Amino acid sequence: MEHTLDVVRRKLYDKDYKLTPQRKIILEIFTKNPEKHLSAEDVYGIVKQTHPEIGMATIYRTLDLFAELKVLQKMDFGDGRARYEFYEADVHHHHHLICKKCGTVAEFEDDLLETLETAIEKKSGFQIVDHQLKFYGYCKKCR
Amino acid sequence: MEHTLDVVRRKLYDKDYKLTPQRKIILEIFTKNPEKHLSAEDVYGIVKQTHPEIGMATIYRTLDLFAELKVLQKMDFGDGRARYEFYEADVHHHHHLICKKCGTVAEFEDDLLETLETAIEKKSGFQIVDHQLKFYGYCKKCR
DNA sequence: CTAAATGTTGACATTAATTCTCAATTACCA
DNA sequence: TGGTAATTGAGAATTAATGTCAACATTTAG
Secondary structure, X not given: OOOOHHHXXXXXXXXXXXXXXXXXXXXXXXXXXXXXXXXXXXXXXXHHHHOOOOOHHHHHHHHHHHHHOOOEEEEEOOOOOEEEEEOOHHHHHEEEEEEOOOOOEEEEXXXXXXXXXXXXXXXXXXXXXEEEEEEEEEOOOOO | OOOOHHHHXXXXXXXXOOOOHHHHXXXXXXXXXXXXXXXXXXXXXXXXXXXXXXXXXXXXXXXXXXXXXXXXXXXXXXXXXXXXXXXXXXXHHEEEEEEOOOOOEEEEEOOHHHHHHHHXXXXXXXXXXXXXXXXXXXXXXXX
């Protein structure tokens, strides 16, 4: 397990952030929903069920923070809201298939881009630290 | 020249849309700024200089319309606003290099993804109609 | 040529996601 | 345990984008 509390706690303390109950709760939501791409609103909805006192702003701040610490990966599927999933080395080897009809997001494993990245760096002098590849189309059910 | 007025006029009339002065003006802005990735706000700013009577809503509607007609390609660089460039077959063979420091967007030609697309379609049953590949990092000047 | 039909516009209100503000509270360290 | 800086919740503010609607323009039918 890479994303235990302890790992996150260390990442936080390294930068003088604190591990608050709210942060714990939000982190837990991601461990319990590993396959989903949750938006701030999604997280808020889940949090509210057990902790109605936690505010929207805290959700946003925490997600931002986790993205900064590379605990979560912030993503944009073009539906007008940011979505988050655990940040893993893995993130760099899977791409997203976004259905234009029903909106579901599937994943596809691949590491072809690594070679493309080095080619680009050599050719253009641009130093790549991250990438995002999205395919739009129609899933099995909708085509 | 693929993007002359005549081509756009035809695309418009095919779907019972009209070529209005406002649409002409907005189109012209793109022919005069071919290298840029303009946002609605950008376009509005440029339009205002010569035609202050044109409203924001018209800009948005026109950009949407042009995107629908595949005159322009709507893009999202994650900076919170949509950006537009001419739609060309080319769009599918170039990717964007987005500098995390200065924000400039460079382009990189490539058609590696075509093969990847067919592989994905075969494997997953997902029918791909479009893709977007973005690389984040640091440009020559900022690295 | 004229009138109805239909597309388009500008001004303004509205929405939706996100960020800001600030006083009150809390987690951590000495 | 107490001090201090980080954090929180509530609500206001911001920002991109969309919706509304009456006035306007252009095409089409007669």
